[in-house]
Amino acid sequence: MNITINNQNFILHPCGAAFWEEKKILLISDLHLGKIAHFRKHGMAIPEKAVHENFNRLNAILQLFDVETIIFLGDLFHSKINNEWDFFEDWTKTVTQQLILVEGNHDIISKKYYTDLNIEIYSEITIHDFLLTHHPSTRENFFNLCGHIHPGIKLKGLGRQFLSLSCFFRKPDQMIFPAFGEFTGNFYLVPEENDKVYVLAKDEVIEIKR
Structure with a gap:
């Protein structure tokens, strides 16, 4: 789906990422790498191949757009270092784009791990009249692009039918990104009068009218 914010064009992709056309920036939030390995370590029956799904999705979306910079809007890695970091390190060696992390509350590992991979780290970024953060924030004269919430919405149909979607x-003055990572869960929001909701369907993004 193509949307315009402050005269800038963004393409929303059903994987949960957005491409900022004018800046050639790919925006991704809440990847939570390492979470699957963490679950597996504690006995949850998650297939090992699920670890690679995040990287497959990253590679797939990079093939669609002319991306020069990837900005992760926080919670890139879920917690302490585990073997998924090795996969991430290998992945960074395959991409040519500049990598930037806006720190999230889960980004607790030493910054040295990121700097060793030439990943720039910031607490927030301002680009013209856009404010990029992890936690939803408000600042006068800025439109906030953020994550953290893992937004979802519940749709109600006839016959007590319910559909829950990211x-x-x-x-x-704000757009909250869905979580990109697998097994991250959602926090369900209720839109108010001036809100817009773009749900992630299997192969498309669909605006839901209030």
């Missing part, structure tokens, strides 16, 4: 949740 979404981009857009307020008048």
Whole structure:
């Protein structure tokens, strides 16, 4: 789905990432690498191949757009170092794009791990009238692009039918990104009058009217 914010064009992809056309920036939030390995370590029956799904999705979306910079809007790695870091390190060696991390609350490992991979780290980034953060924030004269919430929405149909979907949740001065990572869960929001909701369907992004 193509949307315009402050005269800038963004393409929302059903994987949960967004491509900022004018800046050639790919925006991704809440990848939570290492979470699957953490679950497996504690006995949860998650297939080992699920570890590689995040990287497969990253590679797939990079083939779609002319990306020069990838900005992770926080929670790139879930917790302490585990073997998924090795996969991430190998992945960084295959990409040519500049990599930037806006720190999230789960990004607790030493910054040296990131700097060793030439990944730049910031607490927040401002680009013209856009404020990029992990936690949803408000600042006068800025539109906030953020994550953290893992937004989702529940749709109710006839016959007590319910459908729960991840979404981009857009307020008048903010857009909260869905979690990109596998097994991250959702926090379900209820849109207000001026909010817009772009749900992630299997192969498309669909705006849900309030």
